[in-house]
Amino acid sequence: MWGPKRGGRNVGKEQRLEAIRQLNYIDAKFGYQPYTESTARNAWLINVQQSEMFDDQTKCILAAVELYFLEEDGSRFKICYPFRPYLYLETNQGQEYVVAAYLSRKYHFLQVEHTEKENLDLKNHLAGLRSRFLRVSFPSNAEVAKFKRDLMPRIKKNRLAAQQASDYTELLTEYMGGGKAHFDDGPLEQIVDIRYFF
Known part of the structure; x- marks a missing residue:
């Protein structure tokens, strides 16, 4: 091309x-x-x-x-x-605004919108359960590539950490004082998934 x-x-x-x-x-x-x-x-x-x-x-x-x-x-x-190419980011529940504010400050060229979509990764996704996502749009594909290059290693690390921790261990560490809740982490640690369609 x-x-x-x-x-x-x-x-x-x-x-x-x-x-x-x-x-x-x-x-x-x-x-x-x-x-x-x-x-x-x-x-x-x-x-x-x-x-x-x-x-x-x-x-x-x-x-x-x-x-x-x-x-x-x-x-x-x-x-x-x-047109503006876009992708979706999934964050920890309740952390969408923190991540959106951080990304808007760090990457001046992007636009962030809050949206709800059916999450096909959920076990009961046929029930119509919806998850919150950030729709991040860019002026061109060069900016999309830069953004993905910056964030993909962090998102992979966050996915691995999420697989290792179960809901039970998160609750246990939060209420027993054995660790910190994920709300204390930085904004990039709140991003758990990225979805893009090209």
């Missing part, structure tokens, strides 16, 4: 902008000019591709979906539609 993913993890902004320009140049060679007008056009959608675009208003690189169209007379055009 043409685009900013070529060249490894640490692709700078200038390299990403150059990749966007190259992609637009190649598309123009094949007759796909960007369509930005508001009048409706009748055409067939012939291809969809994940890409990036430069937003002139915010001066940021955004994730986008490029939609390629073919009209009945053979003319071609494309529409670049921006």
